[in-house]
Amino acid sequence: MIFGKRKTNLNTDVRPEQKFKDPGVSSNSYGIDLGTCNIKIYNASTDKIMVQKNLIAVQNKKRMIAYGDEAYEMFEKAPSNIRVSYPIGSGVIADINNMELLMKAFMTQEQNGTLHPGDFFIAIPTDVTEVERRAFYDLVKDSGIKAKRILAVEKAIADGLGLGIDIKNSQGVLVVDVGFDTTEISILSLGGIVLSKLVKVGGHVFDASIVSAVRREYSLVIGMKTAEAVRMSFNDISSNGGECTVYGRDIVTGLPMERTLTHDFVAESLKENFRVIVDNVKVILERTPPELSADIYRHGMFVTGGASQEEGLADRLREEIHLDVNMADSPVNTVAQGLAHVIKKAQYRSLAYTIEGLGNK
Numbered sequence: 008m009i010f011g012k013r014k015t016n017l018n019t020d021v022r023p024e025q026k027f028k029d030p031g032v033s034s035n036s037y038g039i040d041l042g043t044c045n046i047k048i049y050n051a052s053t054d055k056i057m058v059q060k061n062l063i064a065v066q067n068k069k070r071m072i073a074y075g076d077e078a079y080e081m082f083e084k085a086p087s088n089i090r091v092s093y094p095i096g097s098g099v100i101a102d103i104n105n106m107e108l109l110m111k112a113f114m115t116q117e118q119n120g121t122l123h124p125g126d127f128f129i130a131i132p133t134d135v136t137e138v139e140r141r142a143f144y145d146l147v148k149d150s151g152i153k154a155k156r157i158l159a160v161e162k163a164i165a166d167g168l169g170l171g172i173d174i175k176n177s178q179g180v181l182v183v184d185v186g187f188d189t190t191e192i193s194i195l196s197l198g199g200i201v202l203s204k205l206v207k208v209g210g211h212v213f214d215a216s217i218v219s220a221v222r223r224e225y226s227l228v229i230g231m232k233t234a235e236a237v238r239m240s241f242n243d244i245s246s247n248g249g250e251c252t253v254y255g256r257d258i259v260t261g262l263p264m265e266r267t268l269t270h271d272f273v274a275e276s277l278k279e280n281f282r283v284i285v286d287n288v289k290v291i292l293e294r295t296p297p298e299l300s301a302d303i304y305r306h307g308m309f310v311t312g313g314a315s316q317e318e319g320l321a322d323r324l325r326e327e328i329h330l331d332v333n334m335a336d337s338p339v340n341t342v343a344q345g346l347a348h349v350i351k352k353a354q355y356r357s358l359a360y361t362i363e364g365l366g367n368k
Contacts, residue, residue: 035125038346044187163193165345179299210314220276307331
């Protein structure tokens with residue numbers, strides 16, 4: 008039997024590939040990582056990263072009197088008419104008005120007092136709602152910093168670039184970013200995010216655990232700044248005889264008091280938080296496609312973020328997940344360094360995108 012020839016079009020349901028057109032970037036370009044604790048701004052013209060506390064001090068609900076590191080000096084010490092607060096909470100914008108004031112203040116400082124039109128690349132967490140995603144765009148647009156273009160980059164993608172990984176290839180990469188309020192666990196491949204999970208555990212929760220442990224064990228109330236100081240010096244406690252001294256208010260007498268904390272006491276207070284991070288990394292790995300799992304086994308996991316430096320966290324991850332742990336050289340600045348790569352290198356420019364429905368208005 009002879010069949011007649013029939014023309015077939017194998018590409019009927021396949022859209023032609025649209026080649027990315029790189030519009031280039033302005034010399035006045037900035038990469039912004041809005042962390043809960045610190046704001047990091049990469050300035051393309053100076054090729055430097057500014058890091059300051061993401062804090063604002065407002066007097067009588069009207070006038071900003073301090074911001075950044077200066078406001079941090081007032082934190083937990085200000086009178087009732089001065090409110091010192093973090094405008095970012097759990098990785099998203101919680102107070103848009105104060106964040107706009109902060110953004111304008113930081114950018115004015117970065118541009119030596121005179122604002123000039125520029126391009127802005129902003130890192131956005133993956134597991135946020137569309138409303139929360141739009142808030143990042145509105146922040147840059149409405150803060151009066153003369154933004155010509157506003158482009159978004161997924162935070163996990165920026166992390167991968169900042170860690171020195173060529174994320175555009177087909178190798179699977181596991182990135183764990185332990186921040187101040189949240190931990191973002193992501194699987195990256197081919198320039199995209201295969202899996203991602205945002206866990207509400209980070210440096211702030213670590214501090215709260217230390218405060219609770221000291222109150223329970225010693226009947227002593229200490230501030231979150233004191234707890235953060237203990238946590239940041241955790242690595243040095245063992246070299247100082249295994250102890251550190253904290254000051255606070257005795258619950259029984261109400262009088263100022265000091266207590267000595269041991270290295271083991273601090274480690275025990277953080278153990279449960281480390282457990283939550285480990286368990287969620289396991290959840291992500293259980294859902295990872297097997298071919299990517301093979302890549303991750305060969306390369307290990309990459310750990311970054313300001314709170315990733317806690318002593319014992321890397322060891323806990325290594326022991327319970329049985330993977331090599333690659334720690335970032337500059338964990339606080341990893342995302343900002345990744346944004347710098349997107350700005351400076353044309354091959355990574357396609358990783359930035361306009362938020363749909365907003366970029367062309």
